[in-house]
Amino acid sequence: MERSERTRKIIHVDMDAFYASVEQRDNPVLRGLPIAVGFGEARGVVAAASYEARKYGVHSAMPSVTAKRKCPELNRAVSQQIHAIFAEYTPLIEPLSLDEAYLDVTENLKGMELATEIAEEIRAKIKARTGLTASAGVSYNKFLAKMASDQRKPDGLFVITPKNGPAFVEALPVKKFHGVGPATAERMHKLGIETGADLKDHDIAFLQQHFGKSGPYFYWIARGVDERQVKADRVRKSIGAEDTFSVDVHDFETARAGLEPLIEKVWRYCEGNGIRAKTATLKVKWADFTQITRSKTTAAPIASTAELAAVMTMLLSPLFPAPKGIRLLGVTLSSLDEATIESKPQLAFAL
Known part of the structure; x- marks a missing residue:
């Protein structure tokens, strides 16, 4: 695998505390206050927390018994406004979720030379048209653009150039790598891998031995290399969420309660993107690491x-x-189907 000779220009845009920000925008009384927007009723999860709330330790995916469900139509309308701004610059837009997306602006509709200037314009237009703030990362590949967008949150812009990309990755703790979850980070730590530099010290064979098919991905991103393309109109065949318990679960009620935040997370994606599914699959990994799946098609x-x-x-x-x-x-959820929703403008690009 070799780096592409042509340097790409990738922007990752991430809306700042999207759900909570929409709530604060539409209810001025809440501005500056610690608020959390939750999904679910008796037992749900926090979809987003304002930056004021985060100071108190409130964060997304935290169980919540007080949060009310945000109207998906409202958030979808805001996301369509934001997508319209993206589309002014490039047709190559790949949404990751309701509140973030990659843009390839190597060749852009405005003929602008600097991706940094495009990112600044996009952020300014989002602020002017929606009243919301966005953070953006600019780099020569998707991995580094994603990492860059986290550097100056909220309402910031960060650039990682081809010259400083490898050094940036070497200094970055692996637990902050996009694609490295808590369990993987813990396995890396046990192998003495704490930073990108430590990860770079190992060859592909070693990383494949310990991390399977993710090994080559880790090998290349440790060197600042990521050849994945920005895929416009990406069609998802399935959407899923999973969680590892801190202590093995033996009783039905605890297991059922553990499913609730996963169900809410998956359903948020379906609501936000205007899609439905006919097939639901349960995944179970036992204490001895064996696993099974059970599915139902309605x-x-x-x-x-x-x-x-x-x-x-x-x-x-x-x-x-x-x-x-x-x-x-x-x-x-699989067998995803957009056609089951009566109104679905710009669903493929919902952000």
């Missing part, structure tokens, strides 16, 4: 978070009494 698309919860409960119930503890649970 006659009609799953229409609500309550319906998804009912399907997942039906798949979970036969596993109890459990022969051994459960280490991890996962929820996946």
